[in-house]
Each structure stands twice: as C-alpha cells, then as structure tokens.
Amino acid sequence: MLNTNKPLDKYNFCPNCKEDLISELVDGDNRKRCENCGLIFWNNPKPVVSIVLEKDGKILMLQRSKEPFKDYWVLPGGFIKYEETAQQAIKRETKEEAGIEVEISGIIGTYRIDDDLRGIHIDIIFYGKPKGEIKLNEEDRSWKYFSPDSLPENIAYKHRNAIEDYKKTSLKS
CATH class of the missing domain: 3.90.79.10 (Nucleoside Triphosphate Pyrophosphohydrolase)
Structure with a gap:
C-alpha cells in the first residue's frame, strides 16, 4: 500500500511566523515556503x-x-x-x-x-x-x-x- 497522503497539503501557515505558506518548486521539488520569513518546509523522511x-x-x-x-x-x-x-x-x-x-x-x-x-x-x-x-x-x-x-x-x-x-x-x- 503506497502512502497517498500528501503531507504538504495539510500545512497552510508558517510554523515560524504564522504567515501564509505558498507552494513553489525548490530544487526541482514542490515545497511550501513562507514569503515573509523565507522558511522552506522540506518534509524530509x-x-x-x-x-x-x-x-x-x-x-x-x-x-x-x-x-x-x-x-x-x-x-x-x-x-x-x-x-x-x-x-x-x-x-x-x-x-x-x-x-x-x-x-x-x-x-x-x-x-x-x-x-x-x-x-x-x-x-x-x-x-x-x-x-x-x-x-x-x-x-x-x-x-x-x-x-x-x-x-x-x-x-x-x-x-x-x-x-x-x-x-x-x-x-x-
């Protein structure tokens, strides 16, 4: 059974500054990023x-x-x-x-x-x-x-x- 859960979809706000997160390509992968403080949510294993x-x-x-x-x-x-x-x-x-x-x-x-x-x-x-x-x-x-x-x-x-x-x-x- 492959994990079909998309962990990035459940994060909408920055854990650092509480501003909205945006989705964008970072190093070729879709990531969530905060435009306010620059935090990138990597979602590593x-x-x-x-x-x-x-x-x-x-x-x-x-x-x-x-x-x-x-x-x-x-x-x-x-x-x-x-x-x-x-x-x-x-x-x-x-x-x-x-x-x-x-x-x-x-x-x-x-x-x-x-x-x-x-x-x-x-x-x-x-x-x-x-x-x-x-x-x-x-x-x-x-x-x-x-x-x-x-x-x-x-x-x-x-x-x-x-x-x-x-x-x-x-x-x-």
Missing part, C-alpha cells in the same frame, strides 16, 4: 529503527494493538529521538515494547517505509539476539517467535523484506 531478533532459529514479532496497522505483525522498533543514536533508539524501543534487552550484532539495511499514513520513514533495521523475558506494553497485544519460512501474512512496513534479506545473507548472528 523521519528516521525509525527496527530489529530482527533471532532465538533458536526463530524471529520475534509483535502484534500491534493500535493504529497504524492494528493487528499487524511487526519487528520491535520505533522512532529515533532527537538526542539518540540509532543503536540507542533500538535498545530503548525494544525495552519499551517487549521489556527485553538486545545484543546488536549488525545492520541488515535501510528501508523506505511508504505505507504509513503518518508520512515517509527511513527504517534502519538491525539484527541481534534478545536477552530476558518478554513483557509487552500497551502498543502490542501479542508476541511470537516465527520460523523465517512461515511468517504471518499481515506484516506491516517493510519488515517482511528485511527478514527475507536477513535469511538470504550470512548475517545470521
């Missing part, structure tokens, strides 16, 4: 992180209890906070969502997430090992370790692609 956690040959997935993608399966992860590195963010997010620590082994790759109506994201997807007993927070309703060869149908974001990439490489930790 937001950075997020996820992690493939393997235990006994199976991959940990969480089933979401909230929108977006309620009832879909996802890898643990979330948004990178302003003051964090990607590694710090995935450790925090996994602790928040699943109540466990992680041992990061490496990065599988980066993936453009364009099926989230909140906007475009760039997902940095790590791989590693889980440490501890899982205790979910309110974001997720269930968890399960899946065989990489029998994943559920309803997987959100590009997490299926990341698991496939993980399977076909020698990255396995």
Whole structure:
C-alpha cells in the first residue's frame, strides 16, 4: 500500500511566523515556503529503527494493538529521538515494547517505509539476539517467535523484506 497522503497539503501557515505558506518548486521539488520569513518546509523522511531478533532459529514479532496497522505483525522498533543514536533508539524501543534487552550484532539495511499514513520513514533495521523475558506494553497485544519460512501474512512496513534479506545473507548472528 503506497502512502497517498500528501503531507504538504495539510500545512497552510508558517510554523515560524504564522504567515501564509505558498507552494513553489525548490530544487526541482514542490515545497511550501513562507514569503515573509523565507522558511522552506522540506518534509524530509523521519528516521525509525527496527530489529530482527533471532532465538533458536526463530524471529520475534509483535502484534500491534493500535493504529497504524492494528493487528499487524511487526519487528520491535520505533522512532529515533532527537538526542539518540540509532543503536540507542533500538535498545530503548525494544525495552519499551517487549521489556527485553538486545545484543546488536549488525545492520541488515535501510528501508523506505511508504505505507504509513503518518508520512515517509527511513527504517534502519538491525539484527541481534534478545536477552530476558518478554513483557509487552500497551502498543502490542501479542508476541511470537516465527520460523523465517512461515511468517504471518499481515506484516506491516517493510519488515517482511528485511527478514527475507536477513535469511538470504550470512548475517545470521
């Protein structure tokens, strides 16, 4: 599902000086710009992180209890906070969502997430090992370790692609 949301359409006033924004081409792309203060709204993708956690040959997935993608399966992860590195963010997010620590082994790759109506994201997807007993927070309703060869149908974001990439490489930790 491609994101058909046009994030620029919902911004009409400058967040800096509150004057009207105009649409114009900037560096070949349609952007909103404030004629009063010169602010250009770039609408860059937001950075997020996820992690493939393997235990006994199976991959940990969480089933979401909230929108977006309620009832879909996802890898643990979330948004990178302003003051964090990607590694710090995935450790925090996994602790928040699943109540466990992680041992990061490496990065599988980066993936453009364009099926989230909140906007475009760039997902940095790590791989590693889980440490501890899982205790979910309110974001997720269930968890399960899946065989990489029998994943559920309803997987959100590009997490299926990341698991496939993980399977076909020698990255396995």
